[in-house]
Amino acid sequence: MPDVIASDSPYSITERDVLRRVAGILIPASEEYGVPGADDEAIFARILGLASERAESIRTVMEALQTRAKERHDANFLELNGAQQTALLRDGETSRFLGQMIRCAATAYYEDGRVLQSIDLKSTPPFPGGHEVEQGGWSLLDPVKARAPFYREARKKA
């Protein structure tokens, strides 16, 4: 269950539905890669948490999105079909909203253990397990070792 309950949220139910729909458009689920979308319940809960920290600015730019939807289609954003919604998000007039949502959606999405595993990263915090890193081939250093010193000697005058 998401840990953000309705009464905690600065967003109305409709606004939350818009945020979730946009998250799903930005990063959709993929069967090919076996990953959820950013509108996944747990991931969206985190998105909502991040978006709540900047609610004032997000609500302002969300209004621009709704205004654009009305102007173009005489409809609410949620009433549009997927292609219309995507086209609106690509509209330069809504770029500030898009930027805010990319920050929240991508942050929450790539903190999710299921997603991290799918890109060959750990599904746990870095500490305490750490990571394996190859030592690498130190013989690469041989030509540099063969080089004469090239720093400048510069003692203070006695």
Place this chain on the structure above:
Amino acid sequence: MAEDAVDVLIIGAGASGAAIAWSLADTRMHIVCLEQGDWMNPSEYPSAHMDWESRAAGEFSISPNRRGGVTDYPINETNSPIAVANFNAVGGATILYAGHFPRFHPSDFRVRTLDGVADDWPIDYETLAPYYDENDRMMGVSGLAGDPAYPPKPAIMPPLPLGRAGTKLAEGFNAMGWHWWPSDSAIATEPYDGRDKCINLGACTAGCAQGAKASTDITYWPHAIRAGVELRTRCRVREITVRGDGMAGGAIYYDADGVEQEIRAEVVILACNGVGTPRLLLNSTSNLFPDGLANSSGLVGRNLMFHPYSAIRGTFDTDLDGARGPGNCIWSQEFYETDASRGFVRGFTYEIARGGGPVNTAVNRMLSGKVSWGEDHHRSFRDVVNRITGMVGICEDLPEAHNTVTLDPELKDSHGIPAPRIDYTLSGNSRRMLDYSVARATEVLEAAGAIDVESTAPIPFGGWHLMGTARMGTDPQASVVNEWGRSHDVRNLFIVDGSIFVTSAGVNPTRTIQALALYVADSMKQRLANLFD
């Protein structure tokens, strides 16, 4: 009401305050250090949490203005293309530094003599060499002996792993025929002095939860406290007091409860960094010192030097290290010493920045349009995640009197103490050096097989190194402290942080800041009987 006088008051518990506290402890003097920050709790460091990248960009941000924590002070930096980075805690900025640990070169102390610019230092590499060695033992340095860019120096622990990223870039440098070497790093690659070895967490610049990185809260301070030094946290100093005879009398500070306190001291040592120290001196006005303490030269706050940084990143078609492993890896000093044919004087170091985390990669590249959003997102993201590596160029910044730290007429911290204001302009020499560093790094990355190269110069948030604002020298009219860190004007006042640098060199300063602190401590101990003469 003031408490009984202590022998030595140190202000600031970061890189240099910790070093001089430890070194002076064997005098058995009563030493008190005041630190405005707290002790850190490693379990709270970002790398112990799933949202480590968010935490690193928020409460562990390098920007005090972004953090805005109770232990931070604001900085007006609107008139600077480079923003200040710092951290207020026991350990200071070593909590968040990468642990890159280069020494200065011999030529760095003689820039006027060799290259006809800026000024020579009143000391040379040979003077500091034994203190570099001592500091290396205290901090624990990994690296490899034999670097042809340096005079011989000891290696204490084996170098950090090359990994896939280091290997790729080493191949690039070799293809160009250019110097590279394993970075000297203040990161333990073996158990060292009670610290665990590095396990490649990959979030070094947000605090090391493993304790492998040598922040001074876990290196110098345990030894200093065991030797009798008293460290008081959450104590923010407002001003240095002055006695009737013109000597420093101690300090007035606010304790953790916000209550004003006074402490008297026979000796006062400032270790507050290249912004905090001039701020404190300029805030310490009196009838005897109306322009700020130790400022008869008018140079307190002048000659601020950052290191302008370039960042050059390449995307490859194979998986590299990503965020796995410390950022530190290898460096190149092919372009360190002056070559007039390059169009600038002095030089720079390349330091390889191994890779980035998935959140940063996704956010930055989706915002720039280099990673798609929508149906193609997953393929597009997999083309870059864990496949980016590159380097930064650390350019020597020459001192210019118009680059300043002053007191902001309006901005104040939470205790009402006037905050610092930065006025800084990038010089033409720095601009040309940055451009050159981007061009040569692009060649390395392309030689290594990068399919896309991008750059930023200067890094706008990269004011990690704060230097020059209370420079050392033998002439009281042209410097703030003498050749062993004592104020020319106030003979029981010492400065040991990056403020006293005469020039900046083209390397990270912490190892030199600490070597200078140990050198100043030794100079004091040798003169205890006539310290104020």
